[in-house]
Amino acid sequence: MSVQFAPVKLTVPPGFDRLLTKFCREVLRNQPDDIIAFGAKYFADQLSLRESGSLSPELADVKGDGHELDDTTESNAADLDAVDDKPVEAEDESGNQDSMGSAADAEEEGCDEEEDIEQQEWAAVKIQAGFKGYKTRGELKKTQQAKENLAASKIQAGFRGHKARGEVNALKKQAAVEGDVEGGEQ
Numbered sequence: 001m002s003v004q005f006a007p008v009k010l011t012v013p014p015g016f017d018r019l020l021t022k023f024c025r026e027v028l029r030n031q032p033d034d035i036i037a038f039g040a041k042y043f044a045d046q047l048s049l050r051e052s053g054s055l056s057p058e059l060a061d062v063k064g065d066g067h068e069l070d071d072t073t074e075s076n077a078a079d080l081d082a083v084d085d086k087p088v089e090a091e092d093e094s095g096n097q098d099s100m101g102s103a104a105d106a107e108e109e110g111c112d113e114e115e116d117i118e119q120q121e122w123a124a125v126k127i128q129a130g131f132k133g134y135k136t137r138g139e140l141k142k143t144q145q146a147k148e149n150l151a152a153s154k155i156q157a158g159f160r161g162h163k164a165r166g167e168v169n170a171l172k173k174q175a176a177v178e179g180d181v182e183g184g185e186q
Contacts, residue, residue, distance in 0.1 A: 019046075
């Protein structure tokens with residue numbers, strides 16, 4: 001991505017947007033009084049995480065175009081390491097001081113939150129699938145019962161028709177016999 005500012009064309013390095021987004025999220029979460037000191041500590045922690053290989057995969061490639069870090073970047077990283085190692089304090093809504101901890105702790109909490117969200121989404125999908133299956137089985141049972149009731153009604157109607165025809169034939173025979181008997185007496 002490139003951006004045009006007056007006569008100078010600037011190119012945003014790959015991964016910069018993700019890095020900046022994570023940093024902004026941590027600033028908004030912790031609300032530090034000194035954002036610059038917080039940022040220095042955060043990026044120093046991110047640099048040490050990347051060097052140790054435990055940085056999240058989406059930020060591991062933030063070096064840029066695959067080039068090694070130059071001397072100025074490494075010296076700046078050394079300057080960042082000189083920043084006070086004590087955790088940055090942030091005030092919560094009640095005015096109490098709350099220790100932020102390291103960026104690694106914040107990163108782990110972020111991963112835990114993401115895992116929790118993924119687990120909650122998975123659980124919600126399972127619950128929804130179970131309920132949908134329950135409803136479908138209920139509807140299927142009703143459909144099967146309706147088919148069985150229709151079949152039973154047809155069987156019953158057939159039997160009643162058979163019985164009625166038998167009664168009609170019996171009445172006809174009885175009427176014929178009575179007619180013969182009456183006709184024979186005269």
